Amino acid sequence: MDLLEHEGKQLFAAAGLPVLPSAVATTAAAAREAATGLGLPVVVKAQVESGGRGKAGGVRVCRDLDEVATAADEILTMTIGGRPVTGLLLEPAVDIELELYLAIAVSRAERAPVLIFSRHGGVDIEEIARNHFEAIVRRPLDPLLGPADYQVRDVLRAAALDGERRSPNGRPLKEVLAAIVRALWRLYHDRDATLVEINPLAVTTAGELICLDSKVTIDDNALGRQPELAESRRDSDVETRARNAGLAYVELEGDIGVLGNGAGLVMATMDQIETAGGAAANFCDIGGGAGAARVKVALSLITSSPRVAAVLVNVFGGITRCDEVARGLLEAFAERSEERRVGKECRSRWS
Ligand code: GDP
Ligand code: MN
Numbered sequence: 001m002d003l004l005e006h007e008g009k010q011l012f013a014a015a016g017l018p019v020l021p022s023a024v025a026t027t028a029a030a031a032r033e034a035a036t037g038l039g040l041p042v043v044v045k046a047q048v049e050s051g052g053r054g055k056a057g058g059v060r061v062c063r064d065l066d067e068v069a070t071a072a073d074e075i076l077t078m079t080i081g082g083r084p085v086t087g088l089l090l091e092p093a094v095d096i097e098l099e100l101y102l103a104i105a106v107s108r109a110e111r112a113p114v115l116i117f118s119r120h121g122g123v124d125i126e127e128i129a130r131n132h133f134e135a136i137v138r139r140p141l142d143p144l145l146g147p148a149d150y151q152v153r154d155v156l157r158a159a160a161l162d163g164e165r166r167s168p169n170g171r172p173l174k175e176v177l178a179a180i181v182r183a184l185w186r187l188y189h190d191r192d193a194t195l196v197e198i199n200p201l202a203v204t205t206a207g208e209l210i211c212l213d214s215k216v217t218i219d220d221n222a223l224g225r226q227p228e229l230a231e232s233r234r235d236s237d238v239e240t241r242a243r244n245a246g247l248a249y250v251e252l253e254g255d256i257g258v259l260g261n262g263a264g265l266v267m268a269t270m271d272q273i274e275t276a277g278g279a280a281a282n283f284c285d286i287g288g289g290a291g292a293a294r295v296k297v298a299l300s301l302i303t304s305s306p307r308v309a310a311v312l313v314n315v316f317g318g319i320t321r322c323d324e325v326a327r328g329l330l331e332a333f334a335e336r337s338e339e340r341r342v343g344k345e346c347r348s349r350w351s
Contacts, residue, residue: 001237002049003216003218004087005215008216015186018211022038024087025072026076032072035065041061041063042061042090042093043060043090044075044088045059045089046075046080046085046088048081048084049081056081057074061093068090094206095206096200096205096212098119099200100117100177100198101198101201102121102180103115105196107140110140112142113143114139114140117158118158119159121200122199141185152178155178156174161173161177173203173207173209177209191216193218195216195217197213198211198213198215238305239251245301246287247297251305254278255310256279256281256308258280258314260285261290261315262287265314265316269312269314282301282302284299284302286315288319290324292328295328296331299311313329
């Protein structure tokens with residue numbers, strides 16, 4: 001489960017990580033009011049389950065309330081990374097001196113959590129990771145103990161902060177950074193996360209370290225012991241709706257929706273699409289013996305993605321009755337005839 005930035009920041013605050021006071025809004029009027037409360041200038045940020053908001057124009061510094069309202073209106077209608085913006089987060093704007101990158105993520109290859117740090121954080125971190133591998137500190141962690149002292153020191157060395165520099169409350173910046181690494185580990189560990197990322201972890205001109213962004217993924221298999229987080233799960237979340245309906249649904253990056261039955265057939269279908277030069281937007285496995293009702297739900301899940309330009313149905317008529325599947329499709333089409341996206345011009349070679 002991917003948390004939105006503002007949800008992640010609530011966990012950050014609870015874990016003692018430094019975040020700014022903030023407010024969420026879903027209309028321009030509410031954004032104005034929030035900005036008035038926070039004090040100008042503010043940063044208006046798209047809340048969306050996607051990264052790359054800065055580059056897409058989803059993060060704007062606003063100096064007056066009219067600018068806030070304009071930015072809010074514009075950002076709220078945006079889609080970023082194929083996902084619709086669902087709200088806004090407003091925070092006081094700060095002057096950034098340096099953008100650090102700090103994360104803990106599961107590494108399948110190392111079969112361990114890894115601590116990742118770079119002095120060169122910010123919106124170009126992917127490019128840095130690709131072309132300046134040496135600029136990234138990567139340390140596998142003991143899954144029970146977390147970062148060892150020497151690993152924290154590795155981070156401090158790579159951060160190359162001025163040893164004499166102190167935050168406004170008099171604490172050496174290096175000490176603050178070490179505390180942040182440890183707090184991030186506690187959060188990762190205690191909340192059953194598979195990813196906790198702060199990018200940027202800003203050093204402000206005032207000499208403070210502040211988490212300006214948050215990216216948190218919680219292990220779905222651990223939601224049973226994270227009732228508080230399971231509760232906050234958004235109802236509109238497609239994967240949740242699928243889970244509640246007993247369907248396997250997975251969101252991908254392409255533009256072709258896939259409806260099939262059985263994991264094997266669905267995987268083979270995806271391979272065929274890929275081989276033919278297409279890319280799946282998502283897939284939904286209706287399982288064996290599905291009736292019309294199930295098919296209808298599956299199709300509504302698949303077409304709820306704004307990226308879907310066509311749907312490929314591949315159902316094997318073993319224990320599943322194909323007339324039931326056809327009936328489900330017809331019912332779904334009848335219900336959704338206005339907003340039907342199927343048949344829209346396909347952007348891939350499948351047109
Ligand atoms: P992302 O692009 O989705 O990762 O969104 P971020 O939350 O990381 O924001 C992108 C960039 O916006 C950051 O790297 C900062 O450079 C900038 N930014 C975010 N908050 C502030 C702020 O309070 N003040 C200033 N000056 N820039 C900010
Ligand atoms: Mn970021």
